[in-house]
Amino acid sequence: MKRYLILFITFILFKTLAFGQTTIQGTVTDANTHEAIAGASICNADIQNSAKLGMTNAKGHFSINVQGVTRLKFAMVGYSARIIEVPTMKGQKLDVALEPSTVDLQPVVVTASREGQARQDAPIAISKINSTQIKDTKATALYQLLNKVAGVYMVNLGNEQHTMAIRQPITYNALYLYMEDGLPIRPTGIFNHNSLYEINMSGVKDIEVIKGPASSLYGSNSIGGAVNFITQGPPTGYAGNIAVQGDNYHYRRVDADGGFTQGKFGLYVGGYVAHQTDSWQDYSDFDKYSANFKTTYDFSAKTKLTTSAAYNYLNTQTPGSLDSAHFYDRSYGSNQRFTYRKVKSFRASTRLDHQWNDKNSTFVTLFFRGNSTAQLPSYFISDVRDANGVYKSSNGQVNDQKFNSYGLLAQHRADFDFLHSRLIGGVYMDDSPSSYYAQYLDITKDVANNYYTSFSNTGRYIDNYKIKLFNTAAYVQYEIRPVEALRIVGGLRYDRVHYNFDNQIPAGQTKYKQQETNNFNIVAPKLGLTYNFGSNKGFYANYSVGFQPPETGDLYSSRQLTQLKQATFDNYEAGGWFSAFNKKLYFELSVFDLEGHNEIINQLLPDNTTQNQNAGATRHRGIEYSLTLAPVKELTFRFSGTNAKHTYVEYSEVTTNYTTGTNTVTNYDGKRMNNAPAWIANSELTYKPQYLPGFRIATEWQHINQYFTNPANTKTYSGYDIYNLRLGYDVKSSVLKGAGIWFNVLNLTNKLYATTVTSSQYGDTYNAAPPRTYTLGISYSFSKY
Numbered sequence: 001m002k003r004y005l006i007l008f009i010t011f012i013l014f015k016t017l018a019f020g021q022t023t024i025q026g027t028v029t030d031a032n033t034h035e036a037i038a039g040a041s042i043c044n045a046d047i048q049n050s051a052k053l054g055m056t057n058a059k060g061h062f063s064i065n066v067q068g069v070t071r072l073k074f075a076m077v078g079y080s081a082r083i084i085e086v087p088t089m090k091g092q093k094l095d096v097a098l099e100p101s102t103v104d105l106q107p108v109v110v111t112a113s114r115e116g117q118a119r120q121d122a123p124i125a126i127s128k129i130n131s132t133q134i135k136d137t138k139a140t141a142l143y144q145l146l147n148k149v150a151g152v153y154m155v156n157l158g159n160e161q162h163t164m165a166i167r168q169p170i171t172y173n174a175l176y177l178y179m180e181d182g183l184p185i186r187p188t189g190i191f192n193h194n195s196l197y198e199i200n201m202s203g204v205k206d207i208e209v210i211k212g213p214a215s216s217l218y219g220s221n222s223i224g225g226a227v228n229f230i231t232q233g234p235p236t237g238y239a240g241n242i243a244v245q246g247d248n249y250h251y252r253r254v255d256a257d258g259g260f261t262q263g264k265f266g267l268y269v270g271g272y273v274a275h276q277t278d279s280w281q282d283y284s285d286f287d288k289y290s291a292n293f294k295t296t297y298d299f300s301a302k303t304k305l306t307t308s309a310a311y312n313y314l315n316t317q318t319p320g321s322l323d324s325a326h327f328y329d330r331s332y333g334s335n336q337r338f339t340y341r342k343v344k345s346f347r348a349s350t351r352l353d354h355q356w357n358d359k360n361s362t363f364v365t366l367f368f369r370g371n372s373t374a375q376l377p378s379y380f381i382s383d384v385r386d387a388n389g390v391y392k393s394s395n396g397q398v399n400d401q402k403f404n405s406y407g408l409l410a411q412h413r414a415d416f417d418f419l420h421s422r423l424i425g426g427v428y429m430d431d432s433p434s435s436y437y438a439q440y441l442d443i444t445k446d447v448a449n450n451y452y453t454s455f456s457n458t459g460r461y462i463d464n465y466k467i468k469l470f471n472t473a474a475y476v477q478y479e480i481r482p483v484e485a486l487r488i489v490g491g492l493r494y495d496r497v498h499y500n501f502d503n504q505i506p507a508g509q510t511k512y513k514q515q516e517t518n519n520f521n522i523v524a525p526k527l528g529l530t531y532n533f534g535s536n537k538g539f540y541a542n543y544s545v546g547f548q549p550p551e552t553g554d555l556y557s558s559r560q561l562t563q564l565k566q567a568t569f570d571n572y573e574a575g576g577w578f579s580a581f582n583k584k585l586y587f588e589l590s591v592f593d594l595e596g597h598n599e600i601i602n603q604l605l606p607d608n609t610t611q612n613q614n615a616g617a618t619r620h621r622g623i624e625y626s627l628t629l630a631p632v633k634e635l636t637f638r639f640s641g642t643n644a645k646h647t648y649v650e651y652s653e654v655t656t657n658y659t660t661g662t663n664t665v666t667n668y669d670g671k672r673m674n675n676a677p678a679w680i681a682n683s684e685l686t687y688k689p690q691y692l693p694g695f696r697i698a699t700e701w702q703h704i705n706q707y708f709t710n711p712a713n714t715k716t717y718s719g720y721d722i723y724n725l726r727l728g729y730d731v732k733s734s735v736l737k738g739a740g741i742w743f744n745v746l747n748l749t750n751k752l753y754a755t756t757v758t759s760s761q762y763g764d765t766y767n768a769a770p771p772r773t774y775t776l777g778i779s780y781s782f783s784k785y
Contacts, residue, residue, distance in 0.1 A: 022067035024087065026094030027236055027785050028056045028074055032131035033205050034235030034783045036060025036261075037076055037098060045071035045083045058301060060236055074098060077118060078107030078130065095785045100130035102638075102686070103586060103630045111208040111228040113424060113477060114182055114217065115413055123489050123528030123540040124214070125151070125575060125590040125624060129207040136686070136696055136728065138742050138777060140251065140274075142196050146227070147702060150640035151211045151590075151624035153680050156755045157767055159276070159286040159316040160197040161341070163756070166211055166225035167594055167620055169646050169676035169707075170756050173601075173612075174551050177214065177222035180229050180310065183349060183367055187405050187432035188220040188471045188497055189552045192373065198312045198345040199229055202255045202272040203292030206230040211624065212592055213546030213571045216491035216526035219428070219473055223546035223569050223594075231308065234259045234266025234296055237785035243740075245777030249279040249770070255779075259294075266296040280771055283334035286316035302355040309348040316341050320378030321758070327766040330752060336452035339378040346370045359415040369405035369432070374398075381443060381452060394443040396455060397462055401553075403434035403469075420481035430471040434552065437504075438462040461505050462559065467552050468500035477526075485533070489542075491526035497549050501556050512558045520549040520566050536579035536586075544571045548600065554612045562613045565598045575624075586628045594620040601651065616650030618673065634689050641681035646673040648711065668711045675756065677719060679705035694730040694740075699723065709759040720753035722746075722769075740779040747772045 028040045038058045044050040046069065053072070054064035066072070066086050072094075075081040079098040087094055100107075107130065112122035119126060127149045139145045143154035143162055153165040164176050174191030177184060178199075186195055207229055214222040240258030257270025271291030276284070294308040318341055319334035326333065349367035356362065381396040411426035440458040445451070475493035482488070497520040507514055528542030550564040575590035596618040622644025629637045652667040686698040704719040728742035747770060754766040 022065050023063060024066050024092075024094055025061070025063045026096060027060045028062065028076075028096045028098060029060055029236050029785065030131065031097035031099040032135050033232055034097075034237070034239040034785075035205075035233050036236045037079070040074055040076040040079075040098065043073045043075070044069050045073035078128075100132040102130070102132055102636055103583070103628050109208055110182070110230070111179075111210055111226065114411055114426070115424065120532060120538050120577070121487055121530055123487070123530045123542045125211040125573065125592070127209045127211070127626070129209075131205050134204065134207070136698065137726065138245070138728065138744055138775070139201065140245075140247075140253065140775065142199065142201060144746075145207060146209070148638070148640060148682050148684065149209050150588075150626040151622075151642040151680070152209060152225070153677070153704065155767075156769060157194070158281065158284060158319075160288065160314065161194045161316070161318075162196060163193040164224070165675075165677075165680075166209075167592060167622065167644070168224040169673045171675070174221045174548055175224040177218055177220075177226040178229075179218070179226065180347065181231055181308065181349075182228060183347075183365065183409065184218070185345075185347065185369070186371070187369070187403065187430050187469060188495075189467075189469050189499060189549065190401070190403055190432065190434055191221060191551055194341075196227075197288070197314050197343065198371075200231075200271055200290040200292045200310055200312060202257060202290065203231050203268075203270045203310075204229050205232045211590070212573055212594065213524075213544045213569055215522075215524035215546040216493045216544060217475055217477065219471070219493060219495050219524075220497065220522075220547060220549060223548055231292055231294060231310075232257065232259075232268050232270060233294055234261050234268045235783065236261055237783065239781070239783035241779060241781040243777055243779035245775055247773050247775040249276070249773060251276045251279070251775075261296075264298040268292070268294045281319055281332040281334075281768065283317050283319040283337050286314065289313040304353045305350065306353070307348075307350045310346070312343070312345045314341065314343040318375075318378050320381070321765040321767050324764050324766065327754065327768055328752070330771075332768055335450055336378065336381065338452075338455055339376045339381070341373070341375040341377070343374075344370075344372045360413070362412045363410070365409040367405070367407045367409070369403070369407075372400065372402045374400040376441070376455075383445070391445075391447055394445045394452060396441040396443050397438045398441060398457065399436065399438035399463075401434065401436045403432050405430060405432040407431065422479040424477040426475050428471070428473040428475075430469075432469040432471070433466070434469060435466045436553065437464040461509075463557055464504040465556055466502045466504060467556065468498075468502075469552065470498040472496050485531055487530045489526070489528045493524045495522045495524070495547075496520070497522070499552060499555065501552075510558070516556070518555060522547045522549070522566070536583065537577070539574070539576040541574040542571075545569065546571060550600065550612075554600070560612060564600060564612060565614050567596060567598045567600050567614065569597070569599070570595045584630050588626045590624045592620070592622055592624070596620070613653075615648060618651070619647045619649050621645050634687060636686045636688075637684070638686075639681070639683045641679065643679050644676070645678065646676035647671070648673055651711070653711070666712070671711055671713050672708050674708050674711050674713075674759070677705040677707040679703065692729075694732045696726075696728050698726045700726070709757050709764060715759045715764065717754065717757040720751060722751050722753065723748040738781045740781070742775075742777050744775040745772065746770065746775070
């Protein structure tokens with residue numbers, strides 16, 4: 001009996017040791033953000049096309065049997081695969097960090113459906129800037145990142161101020177939707193072309209850009225494009241980073257972030273402080289404080305609560321644009337020293353995700369937005385002249401817009417066996433009461449030197465109103481897959497946008513309307529398909545409708561003399577992608593025809609202010625393309641571009657001679673739209689030598705083609721070519737592991753150029769771009785799983 005007992009114990013010990021030696025556990029994380037990677041596959045690297053040994057769970061954890069395996073291959077869509085030697089020590093845990101790939105053009109995206117899916121399954125033009133590109137670029141403003149995307153020209157207006165051109169001319173109108181984690185950062189009707197200064201660059205993990213209308217899912221303003229900033233989440237274990245940088249024009253910035261996951265709870269906090277004084281451009285000092293906060297709590301493997309908040313503060317001087325004499329003389333002085341912009345923005349949301357089973361999941365999000373934008377804008381400073389053009393006086397305004405938003409977004413996804421179909425449905429509600437006032441300023445001018453010396457507030461209101469804004473919407477998207485390669489997607493969204501205007505200026509003090517209610521009821525359909533030919537080759541096509549109700553500032557401003565209609569856009573597009581040379585070359589292409597009806601156009605008035613009016617019809621046609629080539633592992637080449645033609649199909653302007661009381665109608669049918677470059681391109685060559693891990697050097701070329709600066713097509717700006725150089729080194733080993741240093745040179749050749757040019761009857765004005773700028777930064781990061 002004793003002998004049998006000894007044999008039994010020996011057998012149990014043998015099995016225990018054998019299991020311990022052949023089973024290995026570990027975690028797979030993102031090398032940049034240190035977040036867990038769910039769904040990463042693990043294979044035997046010694047056998048080509050071997051079956052999966054396992055996959056990571058929602059926490060990035062895995063446990064696999066490695067008996068007879070010496071090397072493991074870890075892979076995930078959108079990441080560079082990594083091969084790891086199997087640990088020889090018993091009980092050793094394997095922690096693997098995967099780096100997002102800059103070569104793979106078919107990553108996982110979430111903006112196309114508010115659900116994670118492979119890019120090749122989305123029948124739209126969508127691009128992704130991943131965390132590796134963000135980390136390597138070391139951008140001091142978002143245009144340095146977004147302009148890498150084919151079809152995108154984000155116009156730098158200085159101090160994180162900007163406007164945009166995506167399938168549109170350079171415009172200040174509400175044709176773009178800006179989101180953070182799938183939620184619009186501003187409500188419908190209160191667009192601001194500068195609103196991306198309300199984003200914390202330091203807390204952004206990925207950026208996804210939909211080009212063309214996305215109204216069937218996201219509603220108003222997502223016409224030229226929608227940009228979704230996906231924020232950093234809590235890291236696995238704990239991690240942190242701090243960075244300091246500055247440039248030769250006294251820009252100084254400190255970034256810091258960190259977080260941890262402990263059990264079911266995770267936390268991330270990050271932000272930056274930026275300050276600038278005595279820059280290359282006179283009167284352009286600014287301060288920016290920005291922070292993000294996010295927590296996660298896993299009630300179970302199927303239920304998760306995410307709470308986030310973002311705060312951004314910007315206080316900047318605004319020098320205004322330059323006339324041609326000062327611009328070409330590189331005289332970057334300002335003709336006044338009192339204009340400014342002060343912005344306070346706070347957003348908070350809480351989202352509950354629940355997976356009912358393998359085929360059904362739901363999320364519900366509650367959100368709040370609070371915003372104040374106060375300014376004394378340089379573009380409202382104008383001179384009053386008599387009929388002979390003789391100067392009489394100058395005026396301007398000070399204004400402030402505030403809003404609070406309370407909203408809900410809920411979505412359910414259900415999968416069906418019938419034709420492998422999927423149904424996504426959702427509702428959206430947004431209650432955003434707002435207020436706005438503008439007061440007249442009397443401005444004193446030194447006429448001989450063309451310099452505005454001072455101002456006084458008259459106390460007289462131009463505008464003073466409150467608006468009750470209530471947006472309700474419902475949307476549905478249905479996808480079928482009749483055969484494995486073909487996906488067909490249809491979508492439909494209904495929006496009701498309600499404005500209730502209440503004038504706060506007493507009736508005896510104004511002739512303007514006292515109260516008005518406006519309702520816009522919009523239906524936006526979409527129909528698209530993708531076809532996967534296999535071997536990383538595919539095709540897509542879609543038809544979609546975009547819509548834009550007039551902005552509250554356009555409808556209710558006492559300066560707006562023309563009643564505006566809702567604008568709609570019909571979009572037709574097709575495209576495809578393919579890879580070659582064993583995935584060393586990727587190419588993607590989109591062709592689009594975007595036809596606008598009642599498109600809202602900025603009309604420049606003689607006093608250099610603008611008036612909005614509806615164009616009967618416009619047409620925007622073009623082609624977008626992106627080529628990525630990696631002939632060897634160390635070298636990556638990218639070329640992105642768009643060729644487009646933007647045309648007035650039916651548009652005329654009415655100008656009034658207030659001295660004689662006569663009107664003049666000028667027709668622009670068939671003319672090119674002003675401020676619409678025919679070719680925009682961006683290219684980058686990056687070298688990361690294997691003999692020096694962590695080192696990188698990249699050169700970048702940005703091209704903006706010649707464009708007309710007036711609708712009559714009689715004035716042009718030549719465009720520009722600029723070059724940027726970026727170098728960096730992140731220490732991967734030794735006692736300095738985690739330390740980093742970078743050196744960027746923007747506008748390497750010190751090119752004189754303007755990011756945008758405006759023409760009026762009195763001449764051209766130029767928004768000057770920075771001369772050659774050197775930026776030096778150092779950082780230190782740490783992590784533990």
